[in-house]
Amino acid sequence: MPERPPSPLLEFDPAPKALIEPGALIRQRDDMPRACVLTWFRDAADRMVEATFGRRLQQLRWEDGPRPVYEIVHESRPVALVPMPVGGAPSAGLLEELIALGCRSFIACGGAGALQPDLAPGHLFVVTSALRDEGTSHHYLPPSRVVDSDPHTVGVLRRTLTDLGLPFTEGRTWTTDAFYRETAARIGSRVAEGCCMVEMEAASIAAVAQFRGMRLAHLLYGGDDLAGEVWDERGWQDNHEVRDRLIRVAATAALRLETP
Ligand SMILES: O=P(O)(O)O[C@H]1O[C@H](CO)[C@@H](O)[C@H]1O
Numbered sequence: 001m002p003e004r005p006p007s008p009l010l011e012f013d014p015a016p017k018a019l020i021e022p023g024a025l026i027r028q029r030d031d032m033p034r035a036c037v038l039t040w041f042r043d044a045a046d047r048m049v050e051a052t053f054g055r056r057l058q059q060l061r062w063e064d065g066p067r068p069v070y071e072i073v074h075e076s077r078p079v080a081l082v083p084m085p086v087g088g089a090p091s092a093g094l095l096e097e098l099i100a101l102g103c104r105s106f107i108a109c110g111g112a113g114a115l116q117p118d119l120a121p122g123h124l125f126v127v128t129s130a131l132r133d134e135g136t137s138h139h140y141l142p143p144s145r146v147v148d149s150d151p152h153t154v155g156v157l158r159r160t161l162t163d164l165g166l167p168f169t170e171g172r173t174w175t176t177d178a179f180y181r182e183t184a185a186r187i188g189s190r191v192a193e194g195c196c197m198v199e200m201e202a203a204s205i206a207a208v209a210q211f212r213g214m215r216l217a218h219l220l221y222g223g224d225d226l227a228g229e230v231w232d233e234r235g236w237q238d239n240h241e242v243r244d245r246l247i248r249v250a251a252t253a254a255l256r257l258e259t260p
């Protein structure tokens with residue numbers, strides 16, 4: 001019997017096919033927009049659907065309840081808008097299903113804890129790499145500490161922000177599975193490894209996108225503050241203006257990815 005690694009997460013299996021393939025369960029739709037915005041802001045997604053007279057294209061059936069896939073019209077073109085579940089594993093599963101439906105170019109937008117004092121509330125941040133402190137990415141990519149974002153898609157997102165006159169910084173995020181285990185020591189070592197933000201999905205969805213050959217970039221905004229001695233919540237979940245803006249910027253960038 002070969003010796004087993006200390007964690008099952010280190011036993012990467014490169015087999016391209018699994019017993020349950022999303023494409024076998026979910027039929028591709030001819031009317032599915034290829035450009036897709038993933039967002040963890042359920043409140044802002046609802047506001048956007050209402051404001052743009054969006055429609056529900058599909059309702060995916062999940063054990064914890066239905067998952068809607070909306071179509072909105074942005075800059076006179078259709079874009080898919082999907083409220084995402086919190087956490088890497090369910091987000092990766094839903095991304096798989098969106099790929100099966102026919103989406104191809106993804107811009108994800110969410111909030112994150114700031115690990116550096118200069119990341120003010122609402123500060124925009126483009127993810128260039130994610131530290132894989134979660135489980136899901138290890139089922140898609142061989143073991144490594146980080147997953148890099150797709151450079152082409154990051155370039156399009158960067159240019160979109162610049163054209164819109166929106167200041168941003170860029171860098172590495174720490175993707176964790178355990179929101180309530182962000183200890184002082186762990187934060188210190190993640191900062192020493194270059195992480196500026198902490199959230200729960202970036203590494204997982206970047207790994208799915210890389211495995212499936214999809215374009216995906218991730219835009220975050222500075223939420224709560226973990227850079228000091230004590231946690232500062234900073235009212236990050238009430239920042240409606242920033243959340244609404246992020247969805248619109250993400251839609252513009254996703255459409256640009258689909259413009260020849
Ligand atoms: O503001 P959102 O995007 O939800 O992001 C962060 O907040 C959630 C945890 O409360 C996780 O989804 C994490 O990634």
Ligand SMILES: O=c1cc[nH]c(=O)[nH]1
Pocket residue numbers: 111112113114179182198199200223224226
């Ligand atoms: O995962 C997260 C998201 C926001 N803030 C945190 O501290 N952790």
